[in-house]
Amino acid sequence: MAVVAVSHLAKTYPGQEVSLRGTKLEWRGPALWARNLVRAVHLTANAAPPVPALRDVSLTIAPGEVFGLVGRNGSGKTTLIKILAGLIRPSAGSGTVAGMGLDAPQAIRAAVSYVSTSGWMGLEWPLTAEENIRFFAALCGLPDRLARARTEAALRAVDLWADRGKYPSQLSNGMRQRVILARALLLQTPLVLLDEPTVGLDPLTTETILTLIRGTLRERGQAILVTDHQAAALAAVADRIGILEEGRLTRVGTPQALLAPLAAITVISIQTEAMDRPLGPPPPGVVAADAVDRPGALGVRTWRIYARRTPDALQAVLDWVEQPAGRIVLLAEGRPTLSDLLLLPDPGALSPAGRAQRGAGGGMA
Amino acid sequence: MSTGRLLRQELVALWAFGVREYHIWESYRVNQVLWLTNLLVTSFLFFLLGQTLAGDVGGLLGPAYGTNYMSFIVVGVTVNVFINTNLADPYIRIQRSYFNGTMDLFLLSPMSIYTPLLGLMSKSLLDDYPRLLFTFGFGIWLFGAAFQFGAWPLALLFTVLLLAAGFGIGLISASLFYLLDIKKGTEPVQFIVQGIMATLLAGTYYPVTVLPRPLQWLACAIPHTYANDALRRLLDPGAQAAVPVLPIQQALPGLAPVLVDGLALGLLAVVLLPLGFWLYGQGIERARRLGTLTRWQ
Numbered sequence: 001m002a003v004v005a006v007s008h009l010a011k012t013y014p015g016q017e018v019s020l021r022g023t024k025l026e027w028r029g030p031a032l033w034a035r036n037l038v039r040a041v042h043l044t045a046n047a048a049p050p051v052p053a054l055r056d057v058s059l060t061i062a063p064g065e066v067f068g069l070v071g072r073n074g075s076g077k078t079t080l081i082k083i084l085a086g087l088i089r090p091s092a093g094s095g096t097v098a099g100m101g102l103d104a105p106q107a108i109r110a111a112v113s114y115v116s117t118s119g120w121m122g123l124e125w126p127l128t129a130e131e132n133i134r135f136f137a138a139l140c141g142l143p144d145r146l147a148r149a150r151t152e153a154a155l156r157a158v159d160l161w162a163d164r165g166k167y168p169s170q171l172s173n174g175m176r177q178r179v180i181l182a183r184a185l186l187l188q189t190p191l192v193l194l195d196e197p198t199v200g201l202d203p204l205t206t207e208t209i210l211t212l213i214r215g216t217l218r219e220r221g222q223a224i225l226v227t228d229h230q231a232a233a234l235a236a237v238a239d240r241i242g243i244l245e246e247g248r249l250t251r252v253g254t255p256q257a258l259l260a261p262l263a264a265i266t267v268i269s270i271q272t273e274a275m276d277r278p279l280g281p282p283p284p285g286v287v288a289a290d291a292v293d294r295p296g297a298l299g300v301r302t303w304r305i306y307a308r309r310t311p312d313a314l315q316a317v318l319d320w321v322e323q324p325a326g327r328i329v330l331l332a333e334g335r336p337t338l339s340d341l342l343l344l345p346d347p348g349a350l351s352p353a354g355r356a357q358r359g360a361g362g363g364m365a
Numbered sequence: 366m367s368t369g370r371l372l373r374q375e376l377v378a379l380w381a382f383g384v385r386e387y388h389i390w391e392s393y394r395v396n397q398v399l400w401l402t403n404l405l406v407t408s409f410l411f412f413l414l415g416q417t418l419a420g421d422v423g424g425l426l427g428p429a430y431g432t433n434y435m436s437f438i439v440v441g442v443t444v445n446v447f448i449n450t451n452l453a454d455p456y457i458r459i460q461r462s463y464f465n466g467t468m469d470l471f472l473l474s475p476m477s478i479y480t481p482l483l484g485l486m487s488k489s490l491l492d493d494y495p496r497l498l499f500t501f502g503f504g505i506w507l508f509g510a511a512f513q514f515g516a517w518p519l520a521l522l523f524t525v526l527l528l529a530a531g532f533g534i535g536l537i538s539a540s541l542f543y544l545l546d547i548k549k550g551t552e553p554v555q556f557i558v559q560g561i562m563a564t565l566l567a568g569t570y571y572p573v574t575v576l577p578r579p580l581q582w583l584a585c586a587i588p589h590t591y592a593n594d595a596l597r598r599l600l601d602p603g604a605q606a607a608v609p610v611l612p613i614q615q616a617l618p619g620l621a622p623v624l625v626d627g628l629a630l631g632l633l634a635v636v637l638l639p640l641g642f643w644l645y646g647q648g649i650e651r652a653r654r655l656g657t658l659t660r661w662q
Contacts, residue, residue, distance in 0.1 A: 013656050033553045036545040040651075053656075079656070085473060089653045105653065110475035122470025126389045138381030139474040141374030 003190045003223035004061035004084060006095025006102070011079050011088065011247075015048025053079040055247040057093070063190065066213065066224045068238030070231040072342055076247040077227040078116075081193045084225065085114045098190040113184040113222075116195040122180070123168045129179045130155065130164035136183050147186075154185040157216050159208070174205035181209060185216065192217055194226040198233060206233060213237045231338035243341055255338055262336040262344065266309040268317050271302050271330035283316040290343045306336070306344055378476045382484025383491070390491050404499055405507075411438045412508035426572055429594075429610045429622075431603025436511055439504035440600060441569035443497050444527065444592045450493040451486075451531035452559050455539035456552050458485035463548070469659040478649050479642065482539065486532075516599045523595045523627065529634035530588035534558055536641025543648030546657070558587060568593045573611060585613045588633045595626035 027035050054076045061067045071077050082088040084097055086105030095102055098111035124132055133154060137147035155161045158178040168176055177197065184192055194213065198206040214237045217224055228234050234241060235255040243251040243258070251258060265287065282289065285308040303321060307313040314333055322328055336344070415434035418425060422434045430437055462468040462485060471481035504510035514520075538554040541547045551560075566573070566580055567589035573581050584590045594611060598604045606623060609615045613629065614622040652658040 011656070029551060030553070032550065033545065033547065036547065040545055082656070082659070087469075087472060087653065087658050088656045089650075106475065106477070109473055112473075114473045116469070122467050122473075124385065124467060125465075126392050127385065131385075131388065135381055135385055136470065136474070138384075139378045139471070139476060141377050141475070143377070 001063075001099065002060040002096075003063050003065075003098055004059060004067075004095070004225065006060075006084070006097075007058040007093060009054055009057040009059075009080070009083060009090045009093035009095065010052070011054040011076075011083065012091045013051045013053055015050050053247050054083070054090070057244075057247070057249045059242065059249060059252075061191075061223045061225060063223050064218070064221045065240065066218060066226065066238045068231070068234035068241040069225060069227040069244060070234060070241055070338065070342065071227075071244030075244040077244055078195055079247075080244070081114070081116075081195050081225065081227060084191070085109070085112050085193055111189050112191045112193060113187055113189045114193045114195070115180055115184045115197055122183070123176060125168050128165050128167055129160055129171065129175075129182075132168070132179060133182055133186065137186050140187055142186070150186050151182075154182040157185055158182045158212065174201050174208075177201060177205070177209070181212060188220055188222060190223060192222050192224045194224065196228055197226065198228060210237050231341060235338045241338060245342075251341070258338065258341060259336065262340065264309050265306050265336050265340075265344075266313055267334050267336050267340060268305045268307060268314060269302060269330070269332040269334075270305065270317070270321055270328055272321060272328050280320070283320050285310060285313055285316060286320070288344055302330075304340075304343060306340070375476055375480050378474070378480050379484050379487070382481070383487040386485075386488045386491055390488070400496065401499060404496065405503060407442075408439075408500070408503040408508055411435065411442075414438075415508075425575075427574055427608075427610065428605050429608040430572060430597050431601045431605075433509070433511055433601065433603060435504055435508050436601045436603075437597060438570065439500060439510045439512075440596045441567075441593055443500055444589055444596060445563065445567070445569050446493065446497055446500070447524065448527060448531035448563070448589055448592070449559060450489045451528050452535045452538065453555050454486055454489055454493075455482055455532070455535035456542060456555060458482070458488075459539045459542050460548065463542070463660055466660060472649075472658060478646065482536075482645065511602055512600045513602045514600070519623075520596055520599045523592055523599070523630065526627070526630040526634050527588055527592040530630060530637050533634060533637025533639075533641040534588075536645050537637070540641065540644035540648040543652040543657070544644065562587050563589045566590065578612070581612045585611055585629070588630055588637075591626040591630045591633075595623050595630070598623055598626075 086108035100107040133151040288306045290304045566584035614625045
């Protein structure tokens with residue numbers, strides 16, 4: 001039986017009013033109480049438009065499977081994870097987690113380990129790393145002796161046993177994230193939810209955490225749902241990957257299957273100066289392009305250009321970009337990775353017909 | 366899972382909260398010294414006030430509460446601290462936990478939604494309640510308060526009823542964190558009940574009889590008033606148990622004033638406590654529906 005089986009899930013959040021902070025109209029004190037009371041009993045309608053976060057998502061995850069969920073910021077990854085963790089009630093749809101309905105959040109919580117690194121979720125700063133894990137073990141009802149043994153095993157698994165007496169303030173970001181991960185190792189729940197476990201980490205710590213997912217968690221036979229906006233990182237650990245775009249699960253498949261339609265595509269990365277000048281129509285063979293500011297170097301942008309792999313593709317792209325965009329400071333060519341799935345159009349559009357339609361588009365300013 | 370095992374799991378979690386609070390309490394030892402100093406200064410202030418009133422105290426307090434202002438005030442302050450802890454702490458604990466992200470963890474742990482709330486209140490057991498012993502100690506040994514403890518079981522019963530009713534209001538207050546999204550600033554229930562009604566009407570620093578009659582009736586709406594009245598009658602050696610003070614006691618001449626206090630406190634506890642738990646559950650469910658249960662989205 002699938003550990004996760006949900007169908008047609010949707011979540012729409014109420015609209016958020018524009019903040020009045022700093023204005024004379026800011027709601028405060030009794031005015032705020034009255035305003036919120038009126039809202040809570042639905043005396044007035046919310047003027048702000050509702051925000052759809054998830055639309056018609058259906059998904060199954062088998063026991064022992066590692067499922068990677070990829071999407072840009074705000075694509076609905078965390079909303080989906082929180083629904084599966086019982087923290088958010090879906091607006092529509094149904095399903096089960098470890099055989100329990102989504103309308104039984106307390107039962108679901110016993111079957112799910114949830115790791116999120118946002119805001120150092122749940123780390124108690126006055127407690128040491130070991131005390132943090134022991135505290136969580138007790139919250140889960142583990143008897144003292146068992147909690148002690150599992151805490152040691154979990155801290156050893158994330159290579160933090162030697163630092164067990166340190167407070168979170170004495171640990172680096174990566175070490176704190178490993179403490180949070182150690183918490184998930186305490187219980188052998190049927191489902192482990194990992195919400196961007198490697199965000200903000202250096203490559204070495206990222207590798208440590210991915211190894212842990214690949215090794216320890218998989219060996220224990222737990223189903224794992226792991227999200228990341230760095231799709232490439234997930235390719236190494238996930239059995240299947242789903243792409244979430246604006247709340248819709250648009251593509252699901254093995255990393256190899258998802259990359260197959262891109263086999264004939266080459267990715268050319270170019271850093272140039274003076275990128276604010278518009279480029280002309282792209283040469284034939286360019287299917288999409290995306291430009292981002294290089295972090296820390298305002299005005300120096302990186303173009304990521306997707307072209308059909310032909311002998312003259314690189315030269316054609318150089319000719320297209322160099323004239324209006326100024327001096328090229330860096331150039332690289334490579335194969336597409338899963339991260340490119342977020343930037344590229346639907347693989348269907350990479351067919352000859354699709355390419356013809358998208359030739360002049362794809363974010364080219 | 367069997368009921369017994371579930372209960373054991375909740376108790377283990379509650380104990381863990383207690384240990385956690387102890388670790389935190391332990392790391393703020395200097396605070397305890399500062400608090401004791403503050404308590405000593407406050408007690409001394411009331412002692413001086415009592416000295417100033419000196420001969421007029423008997424007339425001011427009326428026949429029901431004796432003639433020792435220090436005894437009067439020690440009971441008033443004790444009741445106020447007890448109920449303030451139970452009334453204000455649930456909201457504050459939820460708020461802190463929400464903003465530092467630990468509430469996310471609690472709500473993800475396989476325990477009842479009420480366990481974290483009760484567990485977070487263990488600070489009161491460790492910190493706030495024991496402090497009242499110092500209030501009594503300073504009052505008796507340094508500033509001349511006099512008490513009789515013959516009726517201590519009854520006094521304890523009133524204290525328990527007071528704590529229950531106060532916690533009921535505290536739960537209602539905490540539920541507004543989710544029900545009305547009062548996440549920052551002043552929470553209305555606390556402000557109205559504790560900040561205004563209890564401060565002005567409960568008879569903490571002066572007897573309720575000095576208030577205008579309509580306000581005396583309003584004072585009967587909060588548990589503080591009954592606890593102050595009953596505990597003074599039970600603990601102050603100069604108090605007279607049969608003299609009615611509160612308007613509701615005068616309206617029920619057939620019942621002993623302490624019995625009226627007990628019935629009223631019991632009724633408030635029986636109504637407010639389940640109402641508080643229900644509203645808190647509703648608040649959590651509303652937040653789950655709106656997606657505002659946890660801080661980090």
